[in-house]
Amino acid sequence: MEELRKRFKSGPPENGGLEIGPILDWSVGIGAATILFCLVLITCVDVVGRYILDTPLTGAFELTEVLLAALVFLALPLATERREHVEVDLLGLLGPRWNTLFSAFAGLFSAALLATFSWRLASHAWKAAQDGSVTNALEIPLAPFGYLASLSCLFCAFIAFLRGIQPPAHERRAKTEEGIL
Amino acid sequence: IAETELVMSSWLPPRHPIVVGAMKPWAEQIEEVTEGRVTVRVLTSPLGAPPAHFDMAAEGVADITYGLHSFTTDDRFQRSRIGQFSFLGDDAVSGSKAFWNVYANDLDAQAEHEGVKLLGLFVHGPGVLHNNVRRIETVDDIAGLKIRVPGGYIADLMADLGATTLFMSSGEVYEKLSRGVIDGVTFTYEALTAFNLTDDLQYSMRVPGGIYNTTWFVVMNDDKWNEISAEDQAAIEAISGEAFAELVGAAWNAADEAAIEEIQAEGIEIYDAPAPVLEAIKQAAAAYEQAWIDAIAADGYDGAAALGAFRAQTGVAY
Amino acid sequence: MTESLIGFAVLFGLILLRVPIAFAMAAVGGIGFALLRGWEPAWALTGQVAFDTTLSYSLSVIPLFIFMGNVLAASGVAHGLYAGADRLFGRMRGGLAMASVFSCGGFSAVCGSSLATAATMSKVAMPSMRKFGYDDRLATGSIAAGGTLGILIPPSVILIIYGLMTETDIAKLFIAGVIPGIIGVLFYLFAVRIAVAINPALAPEGQHSEPMTRSDKIGVFAVLGLFLFIMVGIYGDFFTPTEAAGMGAGAAVVIAIALRAMNLRAFIEATLDSVRATAMIFAVIIGAELFTKFINLAGLPDALAGIVLDLEMPAWAVIGIIILIYLLLGCVLESLSMILLTVPVFYPLMYDLPFQSELLQDPENALIWFAIVVVVATEISLITPPVGMNVFVLKGVLRDVSLSTVFRGVLPFWIADIFRLGLLITVPILSLWLVNLM
């Protein structure tokens, strides 16, 4: 997959926005990767443990749930920065000026939506904190994960906003790397 | 023409006995008693995850929702826990009616259902301890059994009795049981057949009035409730509350009866808890009941009297 | 009904304006919900859906199955598959294209995603087909089409999502995909044969293929072993389909380490690729959740069922219309968004349609069969112009090839797919035979 990316490596200016990819990879990227390893480990320890030691991992279910939430929202800025959200590039044939216009619109639209999500997630998390919502068995508080989600969306909104006010000058066909099903 | 259309979000499968036997008939009754001024549309698929359903009614995402009080792990429904204990009722009609009468009247259930109009309260049939390892004769037989529990009181009780308790969604139970991850489960008879567990279980231990129960609510968005005329409100209340408890209880009972037949046909042994086991459950249960009584006493409620009234209404002696 | 149709229209408008599909669905769903029920409820719904969707045990299989495929891709086992398939078909005209198709099918058995299958195999198969003078059309077409098998042959992320949406047993869905997947490989092999028979210039005479190296053989065994590990694990009741994803990912890491074919950097890249793909997929799922909640509230599924039942339409006509809708949507959308958007609308019909086939009168069977039909129909979307994701992957790897070349290249495979779809619709036993053996 990396080879695919290198071919596009002429880079973020082409996509508009900032050159923050490497910083993201080494911060939230490593965080999300670590969580992914944890998810693998939890399942393997749970399954192997119950055959060899006859003791299932109590709370594997809940740990998996909250870790998945953390993984998704840590990784969201990575996908947004690389512009990996699926888009359809049909009107791209209209010419570069239209292209820039569409990019600007899509960027600002995405920014507005992501900012709304950030606000709603923060409010949801605040409510969870007020109610004292925790998971059933391990009693892991849910509010921090909501705040994480909110921050992540805010950051994504920022990335999309930059792309909106500073759209790429010459748009290439939408990047379609691996990942979609 | 309907003046008010209410949207009910239903998260149980559309063919679940409660949906078919209670929610939809009740929705139709509402239309009848208000002469069509109020109608209820039961959605095919829910507007949110099951645990979100109380808040969904409060926030107006849907107008009417139902759900379990134990969905929320916070202290919002502390007094509702009266309906989770052991020895409460041998069938869902008497249990649900007693739960409504005691919780709604003596323990001010409406106050705990903040932001919504409380229309119904109910419990399911008596909870039973099922396993596929051994017929439990003494408390020691419970030790080491890996039992799936829904959380709350029954989780603590089973742990006290020596079981290893595990949590998972009810949909996961089949996969985990057939793969030997768990040895048993606390479930109603109905759930046993609904989740296809009859091939993987052998013993069902019954306790007078059930080893546990689960409490449910039916609520309506406050603003929507206030839109309805006083006359129609009264008409709806007349078919809700205790009348609804009877309706939904009957649906659970019918499901339990059908399930018991199937369970027996599959050769699963249903037996009464032997005296020493029952004694141990009573002792452990008493401690949890006392803790609950103490907790709500702080708010000025008489939990002991409420439990007494509950059992007097269902006629459970143990 | 009207509200739903307006919603779909606005959604497609936004998508055409190049708003990411996930965000377009979320916006239309949220605003549509607000217009029907008020802003306060819509705000509440937005936060709740965005959070609750990610907090899901069942959906944890998505990152895990993707990770498994990416680790295997990075560890080079795909080359072994290709070399092995080359031994089978190399001597025929078009043999390398057939080998591409065949090894795509093989890699699908350990990879849950179609695009990852196409991306992986293109790096392996393209160089040798170019070296031996294959026409770019046939070369790229065979890989783009072969890649679509990734979501039909288990494991499949799409089938898992379908199972969760419709409460269908995932183990049964997986096994149901096996025979249709094998049929897919066979039809594609045929498609290559026919294409080179019609236009021999597409491919050179068969070559004597190089002998398989030791590491090629190990690669084949690794893929075969991992596939068996997952299938025996699930169907031997050792672990659940959900756990299979974690176990498979763990096994893939062990294989990669044992083969010593992957350095730390490649490993980190495979992991980062997986988490980004996960975020992207969840964005689509959250968007689709909001959109379908709006559609559900607006009453489209009920209205549709009402129309179908009132008109007493025969089952084949209804299925025919649904498939037509999929093929049309498939011009623009890709499989995940299509499934998330449409399955909630259509699947309730499977309970009510008056099927002629006795098999399908059992709603559980009907739902499984429908899953396979829908997945094949949406697979086709991946190679249908103007927007075909698998085609774009090939175009991304080979920058000197034009999109129209790849689209022309997939034409024989596209036709093969239509035949396969017809076969699977008319002969449900092909999807249900293994299920009913369980």
Ligand code: NA
């Ligand atoms: Na696959």
Ligand code: NA
């Ligand atoms: Na397409």
